[in-house]
Amino acid sequence: MTLTLRYFIAIIFTVLFSSHSKAQTTGKFIKASIGFGSSTSHYKEENPEVIDGFGFYTQGEYVVGITKWFSVRPYAGAIFTSTDEDKIKNPEGYKVETNAFFLGTKVRLCAPIPWVAPFVETGIGASIGSFETYTNCVNEKKNGVVAHIPIGFGLAVGPKNNIEIGFSFYGNLTSQQSFGGFTAGYSFALD
Template sequence: MKKTIILLTIVLTSGLTQAQFIKQKSINAQIGYGLSAPYNSVDQVVNNGFFIQGEFVLKITSWVELKPYAGFISTNSDGKDLNDNPTDEKAETKAFLLGGKARLRAPIPWVAPYAEIGIGTSIGKFETITAFDNIDKSGIIYHIPFSFGLELGKNHNIDLGFAYYFQPTVQQYVGALSLGITFPLN
């Protein structure tokens, strides 16, 4: 699985950059409020933190983009659940994120809704402690990114969205409410 993810990342970041079906290239830089939560939890636990990501945007048509990405997320538990009750449950992550996504976008002027899905890898430290799971893992795991949001502006160069990275190996997901700016390269 690790070799497949590495191979996919290399293919997405190298071979497609010179392909004739790429209409435009740009860089998208995102920053946001990070979060993590366990899949199975008795208490309602969401840990907060920091998220940053860069994407190489390969525009195929006005409604399809391919996006190799690299990012970082760090979340920590404050020892409380969503109702401010003390809890021992937590889902903490400190990881680099690498992978590729495809974005489908409605090409509407000024406000374009979008959804993304892909596959990638998380490299770092992961801890999930619930009544059902006790996972403390370091290393490389796979994740499934899913995002949705809005591209704003005349040239759709402002990105406001929610990004989620489902990590089945460690029974948690990480995500972010993020704000991004796109810089064209052409």
């Protein structure tokens, strides 16, 4: 190892584990997110532009920051997507649409880096609504409750890391589609 590489590793280690890092503070917060929603089939298709739905995504979280690295996040939200009829270029009417409310609990691991802190999160939840998937491989319409596993990643930015840009993905366990959102969010302290 060269001397420069050793210094670089030492600096990164110091920044990541510094007690002055504020990427995620302890306490209680409310986080609100809004963004661009998308739903897609679980199967690879020959014509991918006809099997995606696009629309609106929103989510709220009650955040319990346990440490700078770890938080528990009960969440609730909604997604409304539809397949653009102008983009359907086949007579079969393939589409993937999601109109659902969802809720659950996630845990987040966040690197305590000032100003720009990457995070990853996962958990378990349920979606309640309508899930339509009509493709070459799938012909399914499901209404009701569907279990899902949320997976998210992104960046918490700003002097207090209370502004977030991220992607949330929800893999449905019993329907033939998944949904998610590219979002921007803001956290409000409750303390």
